[in-house]
Amino acid sequence: MGIYFDEKQQLFHLQGKNTSYVLQVYGEGYLAHLYWGRKTKNYRHSNELQFADRAFSGNPSTAKDRTFSLDTLPQEYPGYGNTDFRTPAYQVQLDNGTTVTDLRYASHMIRNGKPKLDGLPAVYTEEDNEAETLEITLRDQIAGIAAVLSYTVFHERNVITRSVRLINEGKHPVRLLRALSTNVDFRDSDFDLLQLSGAWGRERHVERHVLRPGLQAVESRRGASSHQQNPFMALLRKGANETSGEVFGFNLVYSGNFTAQAEVDQFSNTRVSIGINPFDFSWLLEEGEAFQCPETVMVYSHEGLGGMSRTFHDLYRTRLVRGSFRDQVRPILVNNWEATYFDFTAEKITEIAKAGKELGIELFVLDDGWFGKRNNDKTSLGDWFVNKEKLPKGLDDLAHSVQELGMQFGLWVEPEMVSAESELYKKHPDWCLHVPDRTCSESRNQLVLDFARKEVRDAVTKMISDVLSSAPVQYVKWDMNRHMTEIGSAALPAERQRETAHRYMLGLYEILETLTSAFSDILFESCSGGGGRFDPGILYYMPQTWASDNTDAISRLKIQYGTSLVYPIISMGAHVSDVPNHQVHRFTSLDIRGDAAMSGNFGYELDLTKLTEVEKEIVKKQVAAYKEIRHLVQFGDFYRLKSPFEGNETAWLFVNMEKSEAAVFYFRVLAEPNASFGKLRLEGLDPERTYEVLGTDEIYGGDELAYSGLSIPASLNGDFQSLFWRFKGI
Known part of the structure; x- marks a missing residue:
């Protein structure tokens, strides 16, 4: 497990617990994506890249044959304008007004552990031997632009994190128009897309649909990750369910405007990209300045959605959450x-x-x-x-x-809000987000303070x-309690106004870091x-x-x-x-x-x-x-047993790491006349262990509870019923 580099092939193989991620410097410096999925001992190109002369897929100026096009090459961090017509991961406007760039491989570095991101939250390591990080530098010599792509693979987890740092190495200011954190090109489209959507009061409802040709996306333009969409999406292989099948999960470690999208192209390839929403975003980079994109957590599971969830849970509980309360039971x-x-x-x-x-x-x-x-x-x-x-x-x-x-x-x-009827607003009416000559829209009778401004923070x-x-x-x-409108900052010049929403988020993170530390x-x-x-x-x-x-x-x-x-x-x-x-x-x-x-x-x-x-x-x-x-x-560990999105019942199970104790909850929404008898198959128990049902004289094997199941009593009467069992190993 770790990161392996084949210098002859210019091939990188990242290995986690049960997952592999493979990329290669291809042709004249193009960074190509070869594989992400279940772990392989080696990668020897059994499913090699194939090319053909595709009509209307142009050839880069340095290409020596008509079969090679960036429009068909699976890439790690694609641009736009030099033969790839799909959605780019980044876009930079140069001082001459053009937006064509061409990032090529320049160098790489492999290190133990995981470096912090400047000013942004991210997953962390406590010991350097938990993970390895690959940093690949791509460079456009003409534009003076560099991108440092960071990949961290965790040795004992099916997790890869990715982020990008964009650097202006030229002699003139440039403007970032698009700066996504992650791009993965899959070489087929045999997936379902799963997202978490909703509204106030019905957040994060599960939506699953067939991946179709064209672009499908979830996003927020509200100044927050939002009730309406969550900065998460997953691709599921056909037939993948709670307990089996391949799942590829993407979650952005960011709290503001985001986009997460999947694009199926003309050849049934799927491009997944996620990052800061380019809508109403730009960022001016002066000479020598860098822009750090937020981190993406990518989880692979061959054990269905349940395996994906438990990987996210364990990672976030132990390597995202920080401080003394991370490992403490929370009070009632x-x-x-x-x-x-x-x-x-x-x-x-x-x-x-x-x-x-x-x-x-x-x-x-x-x-x-x-x-x-x-x-x-x-x-x-x-x-x-x-x-x-x-x-x-x-x-x-x-x-x-x-x-x-x-x-x-x-x-x-x-603390992020101010009432128009307040002493603070009377003293500092310009401290809220606003644009000149426009009235400020209110929501819940409040305005948003401008955390892009240091004096406000x-x-x-x-x-x-x-x-x-x-x-x-x-x-x-x-x-x-409200989302952003009239997104402008009195502290920023005209050419930087579209930086306001992201600068707000950086300001919020700064305040939270200060207060939670103090x-x-x-x-x-x-x-x-x-x-x-x-x-x-x-x-x-x-x-x-x-x-x-x-x-x-x-x-x-x-x-x-x-x-x-x-x-x-x-x-x-x-x-x-x-x-x-x-x-x-x-x-x-x-x-x-x-x-x-x-x-x-x-x-x-x-x-x-x-x-x-x-x-x-x-x-x-x-x-x-x-x-x-x-x-x-x-x-x-958490196991979902019955889904409220699929029927009248919901059930889930909690089990400790040793699998010596478990708690099971069952919920039935509406009573049904002459209903069939039901059961729960208790995933997550130890099939070799025997369990007693606390409060009863019942004893069952973990294998029996998992394979045959536990009867749901037929004595439940009326709507809105629930049951609770506790199991203890003997």
Whole structure:
């Protein structure tokens, strides 16, 4: 395992645990893609590149025969304008106004470990012997442009990460018009495309369709990775499913505008590319300057979607998330938002916290409305000082009151936004994103602060630092409740205005790096109207994300199932809320609400003081049960057993690494008359081990549970039913 270079053939072979990635310097310096898939010991060109004289596929000026065209060559980082008519990975406008470039191989370097990316989040290594990195420099001598392509292969994972650094080595400024992170050319199109799409309240629904000729893409132009699309796509071989078949997954470690696309050309080849969305983007590179593209995580699985997901989960849980909370179990919390919204007092907050403590809950989170004159969502964002009408003794006193109960104290903030009705906006109206002579569009009565500006970043960092230093805060929920419009910065000259959205994201990452480092004892959770910025870029700084503002248990089955395709369960905030549900107005039992939320990072979001005695006993049991299984949910392997996108049932399983303990959840949405008897085949157990079903006298072999299955009791009555089993090896 590692990176092997055949100097004679100019061939690079990257080997991970069970995957190979092969590329070659072809012809007169063109970097060609030869293979990505299941691991091979050697690569000897059994499926060699073939060429023919293709009508209307031109030949590069240096080509010696009419069979060679960049239009048909599978490439690693293609340009446009010199015979490749497919979508390019990059495009540079030179000082003479033209955009034709021709990057050729210049040199390479192989090193142990994985270097950091300047100013950007990325997967990391803790030991140099975990991975090897290949850096290939491509150069256009005429244009004075260089591209350093970085590939990291992990020895014990089926993961390859890629990124690109573009450098202006010439004597004149150039403008990047397109700077994608990754390009992979497959030599066929026998795939389905899978994406995670949705909207506010129904994020990351699984969409799968046949790959068709032409361009198909998912993207965001909203200034954030968004509820609508996620910076992820996967190609699946025909017939690939949850447990078998080849899957190629691509995930961009970035939180802003992105594109992820697959283009099937005239010869049924498939080009996959992913990176910063070129829409409304450009970047001026002065002489000697470089531009770092975000990282792409590429996962190969020959064990279907389940194998892909577990690879992503393990990588992100251990080599993306950082800090002391990476390996700690996460606390069970109660959040007051749906209990009180803006209408609360210090006494009411303390009552909810006290009720939570009596039920075994560990953390109280004070949500929106504690600052400025924030009695509704029309005012005070940016005024990060305590609302003394609600909290007359201040934040510190309230936090200590909660802690005296034996609970941790957490706080909601939304530092990226400003209300037009706020002291901050009155002092600095030019600090929001805006363009000259245009009014600023509002969303949720708020504007976006311009994090491209250093003075804004410094001010926000100080305000939030002062808040977090003023009281014993142990948890922060960092929200962001609108997308960008009128994207312009007063700090940038005209020729750099289209850099604003990316500079904003770099500024956000800078602030998060500063704050999470300075307050390393605080657990940060990200939020963007729920799951509107659920991406690996944010997880690098904040190890968990509020999966959706929609807390309905039935809606959450699809949301959490889809999210689990890429993101680890420990990263998903999931709460039990009141009924009728505040988003979809559905009535469901406390049992199924608990089972759905226990399948994530568990908490409550309702007024605990209004629970009946019967409900309190149910909550106590849920809290106690989660404490017993959270090491499985948060750190175990996850297996999806039944999909809510394919029928009326959902089921999943959590198992520890030793396969000595497991927890299984089953959900049925609607009752059916005269229904057939069902079963669950329990993937992920040890077939050589025997398991007892805790709470019963039942004992089964792991092989029997996997191959024959576990009966679903026919005694379930009514809609919205769930079951929960625990298995322990004996």
